[in-house]
Amino acid sequence: MLDKKSVEIRKKIVQAVKLSRRGHIASAFSIVEILRTLYEDILHVKPKNPSWENRDRFILSKGHGCLALYAVLANRGFFKESELETFCSFDSLLGGHPEYGKIPGVEASTGSLGHGLSIAVGFALAQKIKHGNSKTYVLISDGECNEGSTWEAVLSASKNKLDNLCVLIDCNKMQSYGFTKDISEIEPLRKKWESFNFDVKEVDGHNTGKLKKVIGKVFEKKKKPHAIICHTVKGKGISFMENNASWHHKSKISDEEIEKLYYSLSSRT
Amino acid sequence: MRKTCLEEIYNLAKKDKRIVFVGSDLGAGVLSQFKDEIPDRFFMEGISEQHVIGLSAGLAMNGFIPYVNTIATFITRRCFEQIVVDVALHNLPVRLIGSGGGLVYAPLGPTHLAIDDIALIRTIPNMTIVAVSDAVEMKKFMQESVDYNGPIYIRLAKGGDPIVTSANRVFKIGKSYLVNKGKDILLITTGISLQIALKAKEMLIEKGINPGVLHVPTIKPIDKQAIIKYSKIFKSITTIEEGIISGGLGTAVGEILQETDYKGTFRKVGIPNKFSDKYGSQNDLLKYYKITPEDICHYVIS
Numbered sequence: 001m002l003d004k005k006s007v008e009i010r011k012k013i014v015q016a017v018k019l020s021r022r023g024h025i026a027s028a029f030s031i032v033e034i035l036r037t038l039y040e041d042i043l044h045v046k047p048k049n050p051s052w053e054n055r056d057r058f059i060l061s062k063g064h065g066c067l068a069l070y071a072v073l074a075n076r077g078f079f080k081e082s083e084l085e086t087f088c089s090f091d092s093l094l095g096g097h098p099e100y101g102k103i104p105g106v107e108a109s110t111g112s113l114g115h116g117l118s119i120a121v122g123f124a125l126a127q128k129i130k131h132g133n134s135k136t137y138v139l140i141s142d143g144e145c146n147e148g149s150t151w152e153a154v155l156s157a158s159k160n161k162l163d164n165l166c167v168l169i170d171c172n173k174m175q176s177y178g179f180t181k182d183i184s185e186i187e188p189l190r191k192k193w194e195s196f197n198f199d200v201k202e203v204d205g206h207n208t209g210k211l212k213k214v215i216g217k218v219f220e221k222k223k224k225p226h227a228i229i230c231h232t233v234k235g236k237g238i239s240f241m242e243n244n245a246s247w248h249h250k251s252k253i254s255d256e257e258i259e260k261l262y263y264s265l266s267s268r269t
Numbered sequence: 270m271r272k273t274c275l276e277e278i279y280n281l282a283k284k285d286k287r288i289v290f291v292g293s294d295l296g297a298g299v300l301s302q303f304k305d306e307i308p309d310r311f312f313m314e315g316i317s318e319q320h321v322i323g324l325s326a327g328l329a330m331n332g333f334i335p336y337v338n339t340i341a342t343f344i345t346r347r348c349f350e351q352i353v354v355d356v357a358l359h360n361l362p363v364r365l366i367g368s369g370g371g372l373v374y375a376p377l378g379p380t381h382l383a384i385d386d387i388a389l390i391r392t393i394p395n396m397t398i399v400a401v402s403d404a405v406e407m408k409k410f411m412q413e414s415v416d417y418n419g420p421i422y423i424r425l426a427k428g429g430d431p432i433v434t435s436a437n438r439v440f441k442i443g444k445s446y447l448v449n450k451g452k453d454i455l456l457i458t459t460g461i462s463l464q465i466a467l468k469a470k471e472m473l474i475e476k477g478i479n480p481g482v483l484h485v486p487t488i489k490p491i492d493k494q495a496i497i498k499y500s501k502i503f504k505s506i507t508t509i510e511e512g513i514i515s516g517g518l519g520t521a522v523g524e525i526l527q528e529t530d531y532k533g534t535f536r537k538v539g540i541p542n543k544f545s546d547k548y549g550s551q552n553d554l555l556k557y558y559k560i561t562p563e564d565i566c567h568y569v570i571s
Contacts, residue, residue, distance in 0.1 A: 100330075100359055108330070109358050112350060118320045119355060122327015129289070129309050129333070149351075152320035159314075 020088035026235035028067035061116020114147030143175030205230030277411035322351035329361035341367030341383030370424035371511030388516025400460035409440035451481030455503035468562035
C-alpha cells in the first residue's frame, strides 16, 4: 500500500511529463520508495550546499529513472518544484537523464547503463584513501546486470573490500523489451552477488518502513561491500502500467492518458 | 619515453597526494616502487578497462588526479563510451596513458596496432591529446600535466626513442614548436614522427632544400594560431603521423588550412584507413606505409 507521500511524488512525476509528453514513467515509479527513504531518512546531505565535502553520495545509475530522482530532490529542497514542469523542454534544468554539474544534488551524469557502479566504486575508494566517513549509495537496475561493466565493478568493489559502498538493485524483473527472464536471465541474483563476495540483503522495495530498517543497518557488516535487492514493481501505483513493457518509455502521451494517470493515483488516496 | 612517463607518475605522486595510479593488468613489476611505498594510491584492477575508466572518474570527482595506463588500443577502443561519458562529459582531470601508440606492437597484429587512437579521441569534446617525441619532452609534459584542467589522452611510443628535443625548451600543453626554421616547405609532426622529419630534413639539406619542421605534441587542442601563421609563410605543407590519416594530425591541420583558404600544396603522410595485413617490426611497418625519412624526401622533391 502506498502512503500519501508516495502518491504525491507520483503525481509530481505525472505533472512533470505534462509538457514533455514523454518519459520513463514506469521506471521512475519502480524506485520512488527507495529514493524517498534515502533522501528522507538515510543520506547525510545539505540541499542548500549540495557539494558539502562530508556528504553521503548517491548515484542513480539507471539514469532513465530520473523523474523519480527529480521529484524527490525537489521535495527535499535541492531545487524548486516548479522546475519539474519544464522537464525535457529546451532550456530546462531537467533533461531525460540526470546531469552532473547542472542539477543540484546529482552526483554523476548517467543514462548509458553500466556506468554508475564503477563511478560509485571510485567514490567509495576515494573515501578509503582519505579515511573519510561518507557513504556511497548507487541504485542500479536488475536489467543493468546484463552489462559486463557492472560485473567488472563488482569484482573491483569486492577486491577493495569497500564496506562503505551500498548497491541498491531495483529488481522489478522487467526491462525495455519485456521480462528479464525472457531476455537475459539474471537469477539467481542473490547467489550471484554473494558469490562475488558481497553482503546481500533483500527487501520489499515499496515498503518505506522496511527499506529504512534494512538500509539503515546495511553498513554494520565490515570488510565487504553491500548489496540490497529491492523487490519492486515496474510502474508501481498505476494498475495498467504495472508490469506493462509498453510503458518502459512512453512518448506522445495523450491528454486522455494523463487524465487516466491522475485518476488512477487519486483513487488510491 | 614510457619509462620516463611511469617514473614521473611515481615522482609526482610522492610530492602530491592527489595523484593516484590505476592500471588494468600491466607487466609484472610495473611501478613496483610506487606500489610498495604508496600502496593506498596504487590500483591494479584487472582486465576491466570499462570499469577502470569509471572508477578513475569517480576518484577524480573526489579530488584525485588519476593516471591510468594500459595498452593504447584497449584504453581507447574498449572503453570509448566510458571516456566520453564518465571522463569527458564530466570534464575530469583523468590522464589516460596509452602504451604502444601507433605501430609499436607490429608483431602482435591489428588488435594491438593503435593506429586510430588519436582519430577516435579527437572526436570527444573536452579531451586533450598529447603525443610527445622523446623522454626529455615527456618529463616536462608530465610535470605540466598535473594541474592541467580537464582530461588528457597521452600516447606513448616504443621507448628508447632517440632524444631530439632540447632540454632548455619550455613545454606547454597546446603549443607547437618550430624546431627548424627552414624555407618554403614545412613538415608538421607529432610524437615520434619528429624523429622521422628531422632525419628527412638532414637528407633534404644535402640536396639543397631546407624544410621547416613544426612539432605539434598537442594534437587537441591544436595550436591553430601557429598553423595559420606558418601557412602564410610556407608554400607546401606535409603532415607526418604514425596513425591513420583520416581523423588524426593531418586532418586537424587540414581543417585549419581549409578554413584559411590555403593556396599552397598540402599532403598527409600516414597510414591508410585499413587494417594492417603485415607483422614484423615497427620500422618494417613504417617502411610498408611509406612513413620513412626517405619517403618524406621523395614526396617533398616530387
